[in-house]
Amino acid sequence: MSIYDTLNPEQRRAVEHDRGPLLILAGAGSGKTRVLTHRIAYLIEERNVSPFQILALTFTNKAAREMRERVDKIVSYGAQNVWVSTFHSSCVRFLRRFIHLLGYDRNFTVYDTDDQKTLMREVCKYLNIDTKTMKERTLMNVVSSAKDELTSPEEYAKNAEGDYTKTQYARVYAEYQKRLKTNNALDFDDIIFKTVELFRTQPEALSYYQRRFRYIMVDEYQDTNTAQFLLISLLANSENEYGETEHNLCVVGDDDQSIYKFRGANIHNILDFEKQYPDAAVIKLEQNYRSTTNILDTANAVIRNNLGRKDKELWTANGKGSPVVFTQFESDYEEAEAIVSDIAGTIQEEPDTASYHDFAILYRTNAQSRVFEEKLIFRGIPYKIIGSINFYQRKEIKDVLAYLKTIDGGADSIAVKRIINVPKRGIGQTTIDRIDTYAAEAGMSFYDSLHHTGEIPGIGRAAAKLSSFVALIESLKSRLSSCGSSLSSIVETLLDETGYLDEIRENEDDQTAADRMANIDELINKLAAYEENAEEAPTLSDFLAEVALVADVDNLTGDSDCVVLMTLHSAKGLEFPHVYLCGMEDGVFPGYMSINAENPELEIEEERRLCYVGITRAMKTLRLSAAHMRMVRGEAQYNRPSRFIDEIPRHLLNIRGINRSASLLPDDAFPQSSIRGAKPSGYGQSGKNPPYSLSGGSYGAGNYSYPSSGKYGTGFPRPLSATEFDRPDPTKAARPIRQFDSKNLAPLGYGIGDTVQHVKFGTGLVTNVVQGGRDYEITVDFPSAGTKKMLAGFAKLKKI
């Protein structure tokens, strides 16, 4: 019996497809990694393909690591010669070899988001751009999208002609790019962008890799952006031994799991694969090995509402399993309490079968984790939050890395400026600005101008401090190059000599100081491990680049027994026996940003895919929940349950709710998530829709909304205890639902062409009124503030 016998027919067909383009549409949990790894084994063992000729590209280090391990396990020989790595790491390796052809130095550094932001701030300052009207964040997105679309600064400028804002963007982009190059740095997008540029302009570099990689596999193909798409297309264009062009390209993905449009992912890359390669074979993997029938039916029911997707439906031979539960709680607080106590209860009841790491709490935004954290701490349940605070983004780590970058070359001015006054050396902003000006005029790098302090006007007393800083860096530099000290020992030396550790000890409270020291220790360990394991000669640049390309989820290992909390985005690719998908409310999930977007249909579809991803993470049980009231940024918000809940057929859901008497509810239906203390000033004074009961079977039949009074605690009944998951209290009836009809919006009192008064912007002309789901979106031209789009519910416009 061969290893291929364990595959189902579709999987097997995919594995045995050895030549030409192949698209594998792999639904969630359909065993795509298995297919990829078995296909690698098959090519090597049955088709005599050299392991050196195989390239497997992933998005995350975690995925790359997993694939690497599994390839090593099933491929009998030469497994380590298969190139398995992320897009970015691969491109860094390509660029280390050839980037000099593009005028960069081969020991370039990689800028992470923080560095990018710092650089962008400098650019704005230099170009006199008011960061109040044009935020760095926006500018970074502009530059990032431009690069994702392979638009050079010059092209961008050309396209921007005649448009003032775009012309500004073009100036920023050009200056930003210029500075990156001066600093010999690439940002994340550059890594792909520059590789494509390399392959387009340097045929030798391209054909070198085309000849090398004859079989290319791409995981999560639905998440590729235009630049990555082109990169793949260029590489997968090799010639075989008969001089024929062949496209041995195998892409795996699921259009339903495309959730990174906001980062430039282009879903058409997967949808149009067959157009690009008319001879492509297409194989659908629809059998799911992860979840129960109930969970998959729920997932299918939701995703069915998206248009323009590849037709497919997941099924499983697993049993029906327990029903999917939806509970609406009184507040986010009670939601968290119930979920945490449910986890504790399950663990207590089934200590032999359930452990903490079987449970995942998933949410839309990182901010939602806080309540859970509180409850988990209170109960003493071990947990891990995967999230925005990446190890390598911590201040102390970034400081140490900045020191290393400075020692490594000093071309990266952002790094030098970061640590020139850390710990405090009495070198302030004015001094830095003066050096900057001098450096720009003299055409040298920031660090190099530190050697010429005598010539810099206005430096005065700071000169001595600057030279002692330079002396420190130089001594570390020589220790590294001539004495052959290890990287890790250099770090120890610099921490000691700069007094960095002392500063932490003095200025932080005991706990944070201890945390920081521990982090630094861990960094030293990682450095030492890197030096030991490096394939070739370990270099500082390589370590730094590697480190810049690490995400938080990458460090999620199964070895610690913790409940895991993370955003839906981070959860992609993972699975858990028990999943809690919380915050299922309109305005939270789908987020208000998508509901109020210019193109809500499109954005809601992306949110729906996110929902699909969340649902399909669950193996055995899935609990959906919402809160009637939620504290968001210190304000109470009242949201109706998510529209995605409506999309799940009633018979699949076990609905549990909070008890509340209908008569206590005020009549106003809020147009949008409400504001603390807001007066229910004239919205939807309908009051004529009779409440109907949840148990009456009408749940999910159409539009409805929960009315709300403003402030929590005013016209609102005292919070009642939430029904516990799994243990419905029969004394508490299902909560009543009232129907809501969007046509019942209150008349606005003004319309297009009217002049209105706004609290902040003054008077303006209404140019457009669009009726959204529960509110009007008003476009107003203000002579003072420009054109603004706002929701009638928030704007409080008055006709004049």
Add this chain to the structure above:
DNA sequence: CCATTACACATTTTT
């Protein structure tokens, strides 16, 4: 130059 305070501001984020 640096500490303090006032103020504005908030999606998601594989790399």
Add this chain to the structure above:
DNA sequence: TGTGTAATGG
């Protein structure tokens, strides 16, 4: 709510 940046005064 709580964080991170801009203005202020010592």
